[in-house]
Amino acid sequence: MLKHSAYGFRHDDHSILTLDSIGWQEIDSHGYNFASDDRPDAGHVIFQYTLSGQGVLEYEQKRIALPQGSGFLLKIPSASRYYYVEQPEPWEVLWINLRGEEASRIWDIVMKQEGPVIWRDPDSPLIQGLWKLLRTVAEDKVTDKYRLSVSVYEWMLTLVRTSQAAGKELTNKSSALIEKAKRLMREQYALPHTLDSIAEHLEINKYHFCRLFQKSEQTSPLAYLRDRRVEAAIALLRTTDLPIQEIGQRCGFESPSYFGKVFRAYMSLTPTEYRLRELEFPYDAIYYE
Known part of the structure; x- marks a missing residue:
């Protein structure tokens, strides 16, 4: 039976596409924090897919949430960072690192098409193909670099094919x-929306919705919702005398501690500090669109 595990491969042969590492793991430590331009293992590409929980990717000065169904593509080195943030459940991921000019070329194609974050259903050919690759190593004990190279290249062709299909999805209907x-998230930010509830409102598969939203807005639906909640909280903090806890509740934050944590991540101040501080530019509202 397949278990959480990771496997690495080291080759001197750089003439072919090679598997650098592959794994399945749960992450629950703040020590999981990788700045891509600082890594000693340069010269490879990464695909990491969220099975459950959530991580964060910082890419070209954007902070992108990585919830279930999303995966990021990176080239090492690059100006990016990915990490775990405290949450109720671990960040469970499936990942693969590859080496070779062909891997780098295909990453360029897909990132140009979809950006650094892509969305795939866990039952999609791409993710099922990644599970198959992991089983090839973990259960079938295949370690020959040529056999693995053939399997990896087949998986990358699936990546390219599904990316091309995703590029045709933004029709007038999907827009x-x-x-x-x-509009739902702007007007009803205080409600306890989830990906499932938003997708149900739209009558669309949630993974398909996430993929469309990411491609259109260059952010995830829940990150967009969080932006709207923080905007509303900023306005209430500056223009009302409502208690901090009530403001958090009115803006859709399930607990005062979570409200404080998210607000500080955006403003580098607690809600109380923001309300009391004489800011150089005392805006009544700040927008993140």
């Missing part, structure tokens, strides 16, 4: 769905 979702 209208994105606008409907954005």
Whole structure:
């Protein structure tokens, strides 16, 4: 039976596409924090997919949430960082690192098409193909670099094929769905929305919705919702005398501690500090769009 595990391969042969490492793990430590331009193991590409929980990717000065169903593609080195943040459940991921000019070329194609974060259903050919690769190593004990190279290249062709299909998805109908979702989150940010509830409102598969939203807005739906909640909280802090806890509740944050943590991540101040501090530019509202 397949278990959480990781496998690495080291070759001097750089003439072919090679598997550098592959694994399945649960992450629950703040020590999981990788700055891509600082890593000693340069010269490879990464695909990491979220099975459950959530991580964070910082890419080109953007902070992108990585919830279930999302995966990121990176080239090492690059100006990026990915890490775990405290949450109720671990960040469970499936990942693969590859070496070779062909891997780098294909990453360029897909990232140009979809950006650094892609969305795939866990039952999709891409993710099922990644499980198959892991079983090839973990259960079938295949370690020959040529056999693995063939399997990896087959998986990358699936990546390219599904990326090309994803590029054709933003039709007028899907654009209208994105606008409907954005309107829902702008107007009803205080409600306990989830990916499932938003997708149900739109009558669309949640993974398909996430993929469309990410492609259209370059952020995830829940990150967009969080932006709207923080905007509303900032306005209430500056223009009302409501208690901090009540403001958090009115803006959709399930607990005062979570409200404080998210607010500090955005403003580098607690809600109380922001309310009391004489800011150089005392805006009544700040927008993150």
